[in-house]
Amino acid sequence: MPDPLPQKMRVIEITEVGEPEVLKPTERPLPEAGRAEVLIRVAAAGVNRPDIMQRKGLYPPPPGASDIPGLEIAGTIVATGDGVTRWKVGDKVCALVTGGGYADYCLAPAKSCLPVPDALTLEQAAALPETFFTVWSNVFDRGQLKKGETFLVHGGTSGIGTTAIQLAKAFGATVIATCGTDDKCTVCRDLGADLAINYRTQDFVEEVKKFTDGRGVDVLLDMVAGDYVDRNLKMMAEDGRLVMIAVQKGPKTEVNVLPIMLKRLTFTGSTLRARDNSFKADIAANLEKNVWPFLEAGTVKPLLNRTFSLDNADKAHDFLESGDNVGKIVLTP
Template identity: 55%
Template structure:
């Protein structure tokens, strides 16, 4: 059952959304008209203000990352906007609230359905476009770096892709929680951008061996954790960067899905290799993460101390241009689609 407050205007019957009729390049993203989704039990309908663009959206567009069962075919994993309708069992206080939300799909649209437990309130004065750039990277970095790798104040971590949405969020969180962060980037300009954003050290992997540089920076001690999106031949090199009892977390395999490692090294240094994906996890799990973020991180958001690194915004209808920029690799921080 859907409920609306008497003050809410009647909703239109259809909306503009971005579809993928045939997988392919950025041009495969096509504006289309779709019926407005109806929130089910425990869900809310959000009038979308903005939607973040993420690497999994690119993979989905290419036909390499299908949405999980039950998720919309429309890409988009994070949105911000206003709650305009409620499914059954949802607290009526959510009606009319400005929220940002993690979704399993459907974000590239004028309206999107989100599980209520995956919504976080947007503080007054916080820009809704910036808010749309928070959920995917925040949930990902928190669950993998802070929960799976259990980093704490005083630790040093290594994160690859230093100017990506993931790494720029990791930089800010490490700054807030007194963790030293080393990042790798593919140019001096990107290294400077990462340092300006708050990274403690930035290594241009095209000019220097990051394993050697991590050893130099840590005076041979190594790092307590590595957050890796590359995979492939980076894995054994990452392990060489870890201190005894270090933790390695894989969250993507952009550089290859297979690696050869020396098992005795893991045994002798008591290393932990782990990894995760987020999109297919249950609403119950994501709701628990949202609760933890609400307690531990959201006060920084409310104080204006946690903002995403913003690259560029594009109108929703120009999603193909946003994907082209992401694939070109020149962006620093988040690319966001704005519903006008």
């Protein structure tokens, strides 16, 4: 017989809007799995920039979501709700959630769960959902990246960047990444980037033009915005697709729209957290079919940078905000 579940669990609360020290451990009642949900004993939870934005009051949870931060987890299923047929108690899964990951236990929609690849630890698996769901949805669904095209991602050593480099390369694209140090450029090249540009010492617009013989890139994934937007447009190939997923340099800028018209560009963007469960279930199914074989084979894997204990979530946020991370950060209860 499995051990009985506790009535309460440890969680990390955002006690008020502010700096990392507002993240405090406390106890809450253990949630019950509802219809089409599973309850997971969390072995590790990913730390992502949306968590920081939520802590700062800039990215509130969607209606009905937990106010506890944490959008991705890995662990063991300890209870299943009505209507769950695929999973059973004891299964090891990773999952994309709308909140609640910074806790000992977390609810997840059953169809947003994926099996932990045999080649990965639970800590590594916790670094998969947020970035892999985001990259698949934006680079391959929205951006329609195809074999033989040229792809660029800003922030190549971020969690999104390291994932995007590997997946774009695995599917046959030529890959360009930008990052802030020569050492980070080396990491990007080791992950498969054909060109890595240090944006502090090089003009990435000119470097891309030289590398592509003036043609530009077919798909560009940007998390920066601000004054990058106009520079991005200058790098796009005809019929290129520019996809925005974050605004680290701010949401407003002045843009020359002529390149969009003359090169027939698609300028789009998205956020994932507020999308409904059926949308995320479709992404999960596509990932399991198209990407999980690469993970099982070890040809693609999450780049795990540092692990912090759950009670040190504030230190994890400090580290992520420093920009020193190369890959993903996870919390372990």
